[in-house]
Amino acid sequence: MHDATGVASIGWLMIGLPALGAALLLLGGKKLDKAGPYLATLLSWASFVIGLLILLQLRGKSPEDRGMHQHLFDWITTGKFNLSAGLQYDQLSLTFVMLITFVGSLITVYSLGYMEHDPDKRRFFAYLNLFVASMLLLVLADSYTLLFVGWEGVGLASYLLIGFWNWNPAYATAANKAFFLNRIGDMGMLIAMFVMFWAFGKVDFAGVNAGVEHAGKGTMLAIGLALLVAACGKSAQFPLQSWLGDAMAGPTPVSALIHAATMVTAGVYLIVRSHVIFNASEDARLAVCIVGAITLFAGAVIGCAKDDLKKALAASTMSQIGYMVLAAGLGPVGYAFAIFHLLTHGFFKAGMFLGAGSVMHGMNDQVNMRRFGGLWTVMRITWVTFGLGFLAIIGFPGLSGFWSKDKIIEAAFEGSGWKPWVFGLTALIAAGITAFYMSRMFFMTFMGKRRWTEDVHPHESPLTMTIPMMVLAIGSAFLGLILGPTGIITDWLEPVVGKHEGGEHVLGAAPLMVATFVLMVIGVAMAWRMYWRDAVPVAPPVGSPLTQAARRDLGQDDFNQAAIQRPGLHLTRALVFFDNKVVDGVGNGSAAGIGGSSARLKKMQNGFVRTYSLTMLLGVAAILGAVWVVR
Amino acid sequence: MTSPATFTQAHISYAAVVPMLVIFGAAMVGVLVEAFVPRAMRYWTQLGVTFAGLVASFLTLVLISRNNKGITAADAVVIDGPALMLQGTILVLSVLAVMLMAERFDTRSADAFTQSGASVPGSPMETNAVRLGATSTEVFPLVLFSVGGMMLFVAAGDLLVMFIALEVLSLPLYILTGLARRRRLLSQEASLKYFLLGAFSSAFFLFGSALVFGATGSIKFGEIADAVGKVNGRDDILIPGMLLVAVGLLFKIGAVPFHTWTPDVYQGAPSPVSGFMATTVKVAGFGAMLRLFYVALEGLSWNWQPVIAIVAVLTMVVGAVFAVTQTDMKRLLAYSSISHAGFLLVGVVALNKTGLSGTMFYLVAYSFTTLAAFGMVPLVRSAGSEATHLSQWAGLGKTSPILAATFSFLLLGFAGIPLTSGFTAKFALFSGAVGHGATWLVVIAMLMSAVTAFVYIRIIVLMYFSDPTGDTHVLFPSALTGISVTVGALATLVLGVAPAPLLNLAQHSSLFLR
Structure with a gap:
């Protein structure tokens, strides 16, 4: 891949301008209440123009050497692991850039009308710009790690925008759910990176792709499946799909931009970007197909x-x-x-x-x-x-x-x-x-x-x-x-x-x-x-049982509750906490806040030293016993 | 008749140990200050002595000890890369922790500590003590003694020195835990509990040392390592001994099932002390554990790795799951620190150079974030006391935007979101562990970090998406707390964006001498 020349050498501005817009709008205070939204829209269009110029520049070259690479800075440099942050301009990333900046800018324009009377619209446009910047970073990144930064950035922006009208507790819960299910996806992403690092010593696209031919089938399958989990979280695919419906709590332009046109397609981008890995593992591809087929059918039935x-x-x-x-x-x-x-x-x-x-x-x-x-x-x-x-x-x-x-x-x-x-x-x-x-x-x-x-x-x-x-x-x-x-x-x-x-x-x-x-x-x-x-x-x-099931999203939430929440998280107890907080939180709170009420504190402090030391002793006995048995 | 043992004087390389001498010296001066300086001047004098001691110690460490690595004092002290790196970390964290402890708000003495620890709260005796101008400045020499113990702990070259260092670092902590100004009963109960359980674990450590000595004929790590391969038929003593020593260390870092004291003690202790314990003690404990396992017991790795792996899993799971159900901020941070200890144990199990440097990097990154978080807890007040119930933090995003934003950022750091130190640290730690027999541990660690992420996000949601409860207010901190928290938060950011220098340092420092 060549070094970036021409317009592409300022390609980082595509990310930088909206990021600057987000920072200005968030920090600028009330002075920017009027001009801010227009500034955000302008910066978004500016990104589009730069993207378009780079696209034209790419079209002017022969198909094989269209890809360009731009080194930004050395991110993590240690003995044997070197990771630089860089951007990659090729046909795939530019296609996404066009979609993101064009649709994104159109939706920013639409929001000028839609959010006109919202008192908090400056914050809204700041988040929109933050989203565009993160999404562009996601698709332009030259390594899985930098992609992951954008990946988390769009997650954060999405989270902030779903919960934008946070005066409604249900909306805040929806935001929470989106964030949590996305974290499960992120876990897949991280595991994929760890395995890549172990297998290839690299996490940038070029390095990983170069290493694939020497790697074993099992490694490829592991990376492929971990990437699939990541894609499922971000792209609302089975079994991590249930957040998308709730995410509709956000303002409608957000649903259009993030939860329809761009962010939710990041999983597809990830799979296509990792095509070298998926090409090397038929089993991983089969898993991708199964997930896709289940989701496309379930989504249609729910619809x-x-x-x-x-x-x-x-x-x-x-x-x-x-x-x-x-x-x-x-x-x-x-x-x-x-x-x-x-x-x-x-x-x-x-x-x-x-x-x-x-x-x-x-x-x-x-x-x-x-x-x-x-x-x-x-x-x-x-x-x-x-x-x-x-x-x-x-x-x-x-x-x-x-x-x-x-x-x-x-x-x-x-x-x-x-x-x-x-x-x-x-x-x-x-x-x-x-x-x-x-x-x-x-x-x-x-x-x-x-x-x-x-x-x-x-x-x-x-x-x-x-x-x-x-x-x-x-x-x-x-x-x-x-x-x-x-x-x-x-x-x-x-x-x-x-x-x-x-x-x-x-x-x-x-x-x-x-x-x-x-x-x-x-x-x-x-x-x-x-x-x-x-x-x-x-x-x-009333409808047939199928209709009823479909209305309840084919039991997505029930599934989550049974598979993720109940056993792993004791979420029931967490819900009790929320109840307490809402219902009698004030009473509890002030009681706990007063230092003198020792009776209550004693009650909270019901752990006896004898119990604790017994736990320790049993722990020691278990360790020694286990080693004794094994030997 | 046996010939009388010849006594050879141990040679001590003072250039290598001077940082510790400076700290212990400063602590002695602190004791004298407490005895002879008038009450009105003690606060500033003690503060000056403490900071001077810590800074001087750090400077000698960088300027002198760094160029004089070696094994000294009859193999009792080892000054090598890991020791220096962790000693430096402990010193920097201690400076920040002392700043938090010295916070006075608008009173005349350090806000977190009682002026009369022996009296019943609210009793005439206490009132009298306060009226006579009793001070709480004895905490500063106590901290210095503890810091000195920790520095020796990570540099200990044999089991006995390690044991002594363990006691030197622990005893002041037991006292500090009991000195909270408010909620005194909780604090004193925590102190006693910590002391009793600490004594219990020390006994395990000592007994284990005796067994190891019996099996190998030495208490020196280097000689133990040599003997491990040669002695045959004594595994029945050696392995239990090794595990009992490990239990003593696992207690200090709060690993399950030796963690039970952690939430009670962190909750009861004054918040800055909790922050101090959650960071420096963890650094010291892991430093000692790494030295023990990587130097002395490397040859027995087949025996200890599975045990530590299972302890790591238990620690991660218990820390994460219990964090979900907590309603008290300090207990929540305690369980969070337990789950982080579990993550760190994954690095210990990895048993390679990357695992070592990753663990050290993680320790630094985690410590800065944790210290800043504990530093912010005392700022949120309700009815004159710390508002540690989670419901009292509701709506802080509206009433105190800066505090809420900073705390949210720290929580994102705990959760390991990119561009925070939590991400680079997890990356450094787990990428070193994958493929060294610890891959399954990394998968569990990732699952559990998703669970803990939920815990942290819930607090952010609480601060931003709930309405304030009304009786909570936020104190405006002095420069001391301000600087300390700012440094912690900045470190969380900088280590996320530009981790290279520290990663390099950790990598260059990851060579044990033996």
């Missing part, structure tokens, strides 16, 4: 049962990222399509989230779709832009999702044996379910009869909000057509992720396309019957 507009979109995000993870797990055949779907999804899902925000803006922040209906008459722009996103995601021929998702389904059918059938059919059937739940969402919100509550007066949102929606809608419509059938995206990414020679399919491309189309039509038709033609009841019907 069918949610009445909360944002939570339904969140379930859909989970499902779509499941598609990307599945594609990444398929190996060289799928890497490029995973990234391609990630791009198109970034546009249409962000667009729909912004549309949802616009609907909420007009409907007094309601999210219950059963109280929507017929909104197309009053919110024309939102209706059209959301509609384009909707058509794109269900894979309507010609629109973006059609080009990217169908490619993944097609790739899943490649190969021989049981795998293509299982993964292919899962992806195919879930596409039908996707058509159903997305149509359900669209029809319940915009079509059919008005079921509004009495106090709402829906209206179209201001231009700062609708323009970004229009731009994203254009992307939803045409991005796939521009990049997909022309082969631009696959050719562009080929030097990074490797070339794939077409293989055997268990099912041909033409029958697949027909099958996908038929399933989509069936899905839409069923939704039309139930949610447009027939009246939608305002109160949710």
